[in-house]
Amino acid sequence: MKIVLDGQGGDYPEQAVLGAIKAVNKHKDLEIIICGKAEEINKVLSDNYKGDKITVCDCREVITNNDIPTIAVRQKKDSSMVKAIRMAKEDDSIDGVVSSGNTGALLTASLFIAKRIKGISRPCLAPSLPTAVDGKCFVLVDCGANADCKPANLQHFAIMGSCYMQSLYGINNPTVAILSNGQEKGKGNELVKETYPILEATPSINFVGNVEARDILFGNYDVVVSDGFTGNAVLKTIEGTALCVMKMIKESIKNGSILQKIGGLLIKPAVKKLKSTMDVNEQAGGTVLGVDEIIVKAHGSSKEASICRCIEQTMQLANNNILARIKEDLSGLVDLEDNND
Amino acid sequence: MKIVLDGQGGDYPEQAVLGAIKAVNKHKDLEIIICGKAEEINKVLSDNYKGDKITVCDCREVITNNDIPTIAVRQKKDSSMVKAIRMAKEDDSIDGVVSSGNTGALLTASLFIAKRIKGISRPCLAPSLPTAVDGKCFVLVDCGANADCKPANLQHFAIMGSCYMQSLYGINNPTVAILSNGQEKGKGNELVKETYPILEATPSINFVGNVEARDILFGNYDVVVSDGFTGNAVLKTIEGTALCVMKMIKESIKNGSILQKIGGLLIKPAVKKLKSTMDVNEQAGGTVLGVDEIIVKAHGSSKEASICRCIEQTMQLANNNILARIKEDLSGLVDLEDNND
Numbered sequence: 240m241k242i243v244l245d246g247q248g249g250d251y252p253e254q255a256v257l258g259a260i261k262a263v264n265k266h267k268d269l270e271i272i273i274c275g276k277a278e279e280i281n282k283v284l285s286d287n288y289k290g291d292k293i294t295v296c297d298c299r300e301v302i303t304n305n306d307i308p309t310i311a312v313r314q315k316k317d318s319s320m321v322k323a324i325r326m327a328k329e330d331d332s333i334d335g336v337v338s339s340g341n342t343g344a345l346l347t348a349s350l351f352i353a354k355r356i357k358g359i360s361r362p363c364l365a366p367s368l369p370t371a372v373d374g375k376c377f378v379l380v381d382c383g384a385n386a387d388c389k390p391a392n393l394q395h396f397a398i399m400g401s402c403y404m405q406s407l408y409g410i411n412n413p414t415v416a417i418l419s420n421g422q423e424k425g426k427g428n429e430l431v432k433e434t435y436p437i438l439e440a441t442p443s444i445n446f447v448g449n450v451e452a453r454d455i456l457f458g459n460y461d462v463v464v465s466d467g468f469t470g471n472a473v474l475k476t477i478e479g480t481a482l483c484v485m486k487m488i489k490e491s492i493k494n495g496s497i498l499q500k501i502g503g504l505l506i507k508p509a510v511k512k513l514k515s516t517m518d519v520n521e522q523a524g525g526t527v528l529g530v531d532e533i534i535v536k537a538h539g540s541s542k543e544a545s546i547c548r549c550i551e552q553t554m555q556l557a558n559n560n561i562l563a564r565i566k567e568d569l570s571g572l573v574d575l576e577d578n579n580d
Numbered sequence: 581m582k583i584v585l586d587g588q589g590g591d592y593p594e595q596a597v598l599g600a601i602k603a604v605n606k607h608k609d610l611e612i613i614i615c616g617k618a619e620e621i622n623k624v625l626s627d628n629y630k631g632d633k634i635t636v637c638d639c640r641e642v643i644t645n646n647d648i649p650t651i652a653v654r655q656k657k658d659s660s661m662v663k664a665i666r667m668a669k670e671d672d673s674i675d676g677v678v679s680s681g682n683t684g685a686l687l688t689a690s691l692f693i694a695k696r697i698k699g700i701s702r703p704c705l706a707p708s709l710p711t712a713v714d715g716k717c718f719v720l721v722d723c724g725a726n727a728d729c730k731p732a733n734l735q736h737f738a739i740m741g742s743c744y745m746q747s748l749y750g751i752n753n754p755t756v757a758i759l760s761n762g763q764e765k766g767k768g769n770e771l772v773k774e775t776y777p778i779l780e781a782t783p784s785i786n787f788v789g790n791v792e793a794r795d796i797l798f799g800n801y802d803v804v805v806s807d808g809f810t811g812n813a814v815l816k817t818i819e820g821t822a823l824c825v826m827k828m829i830k831e832s833i834k835n836g837s838i839l840q841k842i843g844g845l846l847i848k849p850a851v852k853k854l855k856s857t858m859d860v861n862e863q864a865g866g867t868v869l870g871v872d873e874i875i876v877k878a879h880g881s882s883k884e885a886s887i888c889r890c891i892e893q894t895m896q897l898a899n900n901n902i903l904a905r906i907k908e909d910l911s912g913l914v915d916l917e918d919n920n921d
Contacts (some may be wrong), residue, residue, distance in 0.1 A: 503843070
């Protein structure tokens with residue numbers, strides 16, 4: 240198993256290297272190539288690693304969060320992100336890419352360099368989200384790559400989301416629901432109403448109908464399909480509400496009686512655990528689905544542990560052949576034109 | 581001040597009557613007409629009320645949650661909901677209507693009977709939502725009445741939302757933001773991108789740009805504008821996430837150490853307060869904006885206290901002339917055709 244890590248672009252480049260070290264120490268058959276400024280990476284390596292499973296690919300440019308994605312990907316050819324994806328594309332022995340860089344640039348580079356899987360109209364960004372059921376996640380596709388969508392896009396998101404849940408969590412026949420404003424068939428905006436019968440007729444997925452946003456966090460759905468604008472709003476509302484509720488509990492305890500203050504101290508471990516569960520970034524990385532490489536987006540502020548988790552996620556997706564699964568499920572569709580609409 | 585209460589349609593008709601009694605007892609200049617089955621209403625009244633400020637309008641039909649809105653409104657002419665709105669429309673001395681019945685039917689009846697305000701393309705449903713700042717609310721327009729919207733609709737939601745925050749909370753020059761997938765100008769789906777310059781050019785509102793869903797709950801925005809599909813998803817995600825977080829805290833405490841269990845008991849009052857703050861239904865009722873009567877939707881499961889609150893909300897909106905405000909702000913728009921698109 241060989242994975243390329245974009246060692247620049249995140250907030251803590253040295254943590255990316257430490258995450259790679261942690262991963263190769265845990266997995267004996269893993270090799271990692273780190274793309275980035277060689278002198279910086281080598282310094283962290285020489286201080287922390289003695290093995291031979293990590294190599295460095297020197298890149299002199301960095302794509303930052305202030306860069307405009309399309310321009311950066313076109314112009315910064317010697318950036319760690321562009322080189323990491325190009326390397327994966329050109330070398331068949333490489334199994335996937337992890338990057339904590341600019342999300343828009345990563346999507347653009349994935350599309351331009353790794354290229355769409357034949358038959359996929361639009362790639363999407365797939366985050367694993369926590370639920371109230373301990374250890375159970377679901378995937379929300381799309382959560383932001385495509386603000387305006389057509390029914391064919393949503394059908395592809397559904398197929399890719401299913402393959403993702405099978406590959407990453409080993410869920411057989413994952414349930415797929417479409418996000419709507421009511422649970423009954425017939426509810427929805429024009430897009431949802433047009434997409435519903437298409438999902439019903441898609442052979443490879445286990446479509447269970449509409450789901451309302453209030454029900455997605457309780458562990459009953461594996462894949463929730465949405466256009467990227469609404470999906471993004473839902474994702475960010477989950478983050479904002481969780482933060483808000485925790486802030487309110489804290490304030491309420493702070494302003495409460497002395498007994499409440501003591502209570503607040505006693506439940507701190509519970510709140511801390513919750514905070515990490517609800518922190519979208521501490522969960523699995525977002526995966527770019529629909530391009531012909533496995534590309535996992537770690538959060539920009541990822542440290543050692545989450546970089547390591549994203550590397551392991553890439554391994555898991557590669558071991559379970561997510562790309563082959565997606566291609567097989569797409570081949571079941573009647574219309575396999577390479578339509579980019 | 582005279583208000584009509586739809587006494588049927590909610591889950592607890594007798595609570596509606598008790599809510600009316602509570603309201604007239606609190607407000608000496610208030611009269612209420614309750615529409616519904618006279619024998620049932622009179623029974624509750626005779627057991628609980630001695631005054632003369634409540635009268636009953638006998639209605640033999642009820643619109644239930646299983647009714648299809650357009651059909652029910654057309655066919656159930658003797659329903660408490662239809663009669664309540666018709667009465668308000670026909671009698672100028674009536675200031676507003678409160679109903680806890682079928683939301684779709686209430687919107688339909690509002691549109692068909694109370695009629696649109698001239699210049700408003702589409703009425704919308706406006707809920708007041710809690711924020712992390714104690715006592716501060718914001719309004720999300722639209723939150724569900726219109727799944728597919730055009731820029732003109734969103735412009736009208738912005739104007740009506742501003743008038744609502746001024747009338748209900750006395751906020752001067754309320755800030756208006758449009759929900760988008762990024763804060764920078766230029767972010768958004770097609771609808772948001774088209775609407776942005778229109779909101780910038782709307783004279784009566786204080787437009788502050790895009791807002792991301794994660795930021796709406798922290799008290800920095802008074803009016804958040806959205807199409808009804810995304811608004812509905814956001815509203816229900818807030819509800820679901822708040823419930824989920826509280827469930828997780830509970831479980832985590834339950835499965836935690838004995839100290840955590842004690843802590844959980846001690847913070848119960850804080851959690852209870854939070855629960856009621858985050859309970860969208862315990863906040864103000866949803867107001868139907870854009871029709872030529874003040875119509876407030878109480879939650880279906882409303883009891884005495886929340887019916888009384890919705891009656892007081894209607895009084896407040898009437899006292900502050902929300903309808904006249906909306907008409908005045910609309911008159912500032914260049915295009916005042918009665919376009920229903």
